[in-house]
Amino acid sequence: MASMQTGTHAGGRSSDALVRFTQVKKSYDGIHYVVKDLNLDVAKGEFLTMLGPSGSGKTTTLMMLGGFERPTLGQIMLDGKPVERLPPEKRNIGFVFQNYALFPHMTVAENVGFPLRYRGIKGEAAREKVARALGRVSLEAMGDRRPAQLSGGQQQRVALARALVFEPSLVLMDEPLGALDKQLRERMQIEIKHLQTSLGITMVYVTHDQSEALTMSDRIAVFHDGRIQQLADPKTLYNAPENRFVAGFIGENNTMPCTLVGHENGLAVVRMADGSILKSAGAAQASAGGDLSLSVRPENIAQADGQPAPGTNLFSGTVTEVFFLGDHLRLSVTAFAGQAVTARIPVSAARGFKPGETVHLSCNAADCRLLEG
Amino acid sequence: MWLPSYATPSERLSRILVVGFAVAVLLFLIAPLFIIVPLSFSKDPFFTLPVREYSLRWYEDLFGNPRWFNAMVNSAVAAVLTTILATTLGTLAALGIARPDFPYRRAIMALLISPMIVPIVIVAVGSYLFFGQFGLTNTRAGLVFAHTALATPFVVITVTATLSTYDTNLTRAAHSLGASGLSAFFRVTLPNILPGMVSGAIFAFATSFDEVVVALFLTAAEQRTLPVQMFSGIRDQINPTIMAAATMLLTLSILLFVALALLTRKKTR
Numbered sequence: 001m002a003s004m005q006t007g008t009h010a011g012g013r014s015s016d017a018l019v020r021f022t023q024v025k026k027s028y029d030g031i032h033y034v035v036k037d038l039n040l041d042v043a044k045g046e047f048l049t050m051l052g053p054s055g056s057g058k059t060t061t062l063m064m065l066g067g068f069e070r071p072t073l074g075q076i077m078l079d080g081k082p083v084e085r086l087p088p089e090k091r092n093i094g095f096v097f098q099n100y101a102l103f104p105h106m107t108v109a110e111n112v113g114f115p116l117r118y119r120g121i122k123g124e125a126a127r128e129k130v131a132r133a134l135g136r137v138s139l140e141a142m143g144d145r146r147p148a149q150l151s152g153g154q155q156q157r158v159a160l161a162r163a164l165v166f167e168p169s170l171v172l173m174d175e176p177l178g179a180l181d182k183q184l185r186e187r188m189q190i191e192i193k194h195l196q197t198s199l200g201i202t203m204v205y206v207t208h209d210q211s212e213a214l215t216m217s218d219r220i221a222v223f224h225d226g227r228i229q230q231l232a233d234p235k236t237l238y239n240a241p242e243n244r245f246v247a248g249f250i251g252e253n254n255t256m257p258c259t260l261v262g263h264e265n266g267l268a269v270v271r272m273a274d275g276s277i278l279k280s281a282g283a284a285q286a287s288a289g290g291d292l293s294l295s296v297r298p299e300n301i302a303q304a305d306g307q308p309a310p311g312t313n314l315f316s317g318t319v320t321e322v323f324f325l326g327d328h329l330r331l332s333v334t335a336f337a338g339q340a341v342t343a344r345i346p347v348s349a350a351r352g353f354k355p356g357e358t359v360h361l362s363c364n365a366a367d368c369r370l371l372e373g
Numbered sequence: 374m375w376l377p378s379y380a381t382p383s384e385r386l387s388r389i390l391v392v393g394f395a396v397a398v399l400l401f402l403i404a405p406l407f408i409i410v411p412l413s414f415s416k417d418p419f420f421t422l423p424v425r426e427y428s429l430r431w432y433e434d435l436f437g438n439p440r441w442f443n444a445m446v447n448s449a450v451a452a453v454l455t456t457i458l459a460t461t462l463g464t465l466a467a468l469g470i471a472r473p474d475f476p477y478r479r480a481i482m483a484l485l486i487s488p489m490i491v492p493i494v495i496v497a498v499g500s501y502l503f504f505g506q507f508g509l510t511n512t513r514a515g516l517v518f519a520h521t522a523l524a525t526p527f528v529v530i531t532v533t534a535t536l537s538t539y540d541t542n543l544t545r546a547a548h549s550l551g552a553s554g555l556s557a558f559f560r561v562t563l564p565n566i567l568p569g570m571v572s573g574a575i576f577a578f579a580t581s582f583d584e585v586v587v588a589l590f591l592t593a594a595e596q597r598t599l600p601v602q603m604f605s606g607i608r609d610q611i612n613p614t615i616m617a618a619a620t621m622l623l624t625l626s627i628l629l630f631v632a633l634a635l636l637t638r639k640k641t642r
Binding site: 066067068087089091092093094095097098099101104105115117118119162163166 | 542545556560561564565
C-alpha cells in the first residue's frame, strides 16, 4: 500500500523528522478529547497539510505546535527537543493566522521588521532583511503603507513575509487563504508552494478545502473526530482512500453498501443490495461479515460499450437527472435496488440521456475500493 | 425642517409647534449657561442681569485669591492622580475580564460598575467611615482613592468596549514572532486599545474634577477642591468669583467633550 510507505506508524519513524507528535491528546474539559492519540511526524522540507472539517482537531493540533495550546498528554518534539512547555516566543516558528493578524498601528515594513528586533537584528541589517522579505512577495513598494490600505491578497503576502523574515525552519499556517476569492486563492496557493520549495522551509498547513490540500501538499493528514483518518500523499489519498470518511471527504465518491462473497484473482467479489455481483480492488483490508461499502468515483463510471474488457463491472440503472456542465455530463442514476449513483461522463463520449430511461454503465474493478462501514 | 410647497396649512402649523417646542426645551437646558458666563464677566459684586459693565476682576480673584487658587490646584492634582490610578486599574480589570476563561464574568463586571449606580451620598458616607479607620479622611490620598473608585467603572466600560473589537490573534502573532508577554502587551495590545483607554481617562478626569459630595466628606480646608470651594462659597457669601470658577469648569468640560468627539471620530474613520 502506498499509504503504508508514507505512514508514520511504529517502527517506520525516520530520524530526519523536524516535528514529532507522540501520543498527543488534548481536552479542554477533561471529558471530551478534541485530539485523541495523535502520532505524526513532519519531515524537514515537507509541506504537510492537516485537512478536515471544523471541529476535527486540526486547528487544535496546529495551536499545540505553535505553542498557543498545551497538550493534555503526550509529547511534541521540535528538532529533537520536547517543546510542550515552551512558550510560542521561544519556539522560533513562523505563524500565519487566518485573518493575517497584521498589526494595524504599524506600517507594512514595521510589521515585517517586528520579529527582527527580538533577534538582535537592527538598523541597516534589519532594513535589508525587510526589503528582501517584501521583495519575495512582490511588495517592495508597499513598505510605508498601513495594513488597512492594502487589499486582502496583499495583506496575506505581508503576513507571509513577516512569518518568513526571521528564517524560521518551520512555518505554520491556519487557513490563510480562507478570506480570499477563488481566483486569488488559487494564485496564492501556487505562490506559497513556490516559496516553500525555493526556500526549503517545512510547512504545516491547516485547511478544510480539499482542492487546496491536493494542490500544495507533499502529504495530507485527513482529520476527523480528533484522529488522523489517513496520512498519505495527495495521489494515494485520492485514489486509495482507506475508509468511508476519507472517500467521502476527498473528492466525490459513490459509496454503496455490499457484502463480501469471496476472492478471485486478487479482487474481492461482492454482492450488491439487488443481488448483482461486482468485483473490487482493495480487498486486503476487508474481512467478510462486517458492513462493507463499495466506493467508486463518478469519473470512473462510464457508459458500457460493446465489448467490456475483463475485470470490468457492468451494471444498469434508471436515469433520474441529467446536468450539462460544459465539458462533462453529470448523470444521476438509480441502481442496485434504490441506490443513488452519480456518474461523470465526458460530453464527447455521451449520447443524449433522458430521465426514466435505462442505461448500462461500467466501472473498472481496479477503480473500485472496498471500505468498511 | 422645511416642508415641501404642497404642505397643507395644518401640516405647517404642526411643524411650527414641534420645532418651537424643541427649541424651548433646548433653551431650558442651556439657559444656566447664558446666565453664568455673562455674570462671570460683570463688574458688579452682585448678580444683576443684564450686565451693565464688563471686567475680568472675578477671574483676577479666582487666580489671585489663595483660597480659590489652592482649590483649583487641589482639584487638578486630585483629578490627575485619579485619572492615572483609574486608567491603570480599569484597563487591567477590563483585560482580565475579556479573557475567554475568566470565571463569573457577569457578576464581577456588575461589581466593578456598581460605584456608578450606588447613590453618591452612600459612597461618600461609606468612604468617610471606612477611610476614617485608616486615617485617610482629610487627606489627599483618601480623596484620590474615593474618586478612583468612582472613576474606574468608566475606564472598565470604555476599555471593554474597545477590547470587544480587538483581535486576540494580534497578541498571539506578537508571541509567535518572539515577543514575551510584557513586550507584546506594550507594543501590540496597548497601542490598539489606547483609544478606549483615553476615552476612559477623560471620563475619569471629569468625574474627579466635578465631584463635590465625596469631596465634601473627605476634605479639610487644605485639600478643598474647586467644586467644594464653590459650594461653601455659595453658603458663606454670595461672590461672583463662583461664576468665574463655574465658567472655567464649563470650558474644561467642553474641551474634554470635544477631545472625546475627536477621538471617537478618528476611531470610526
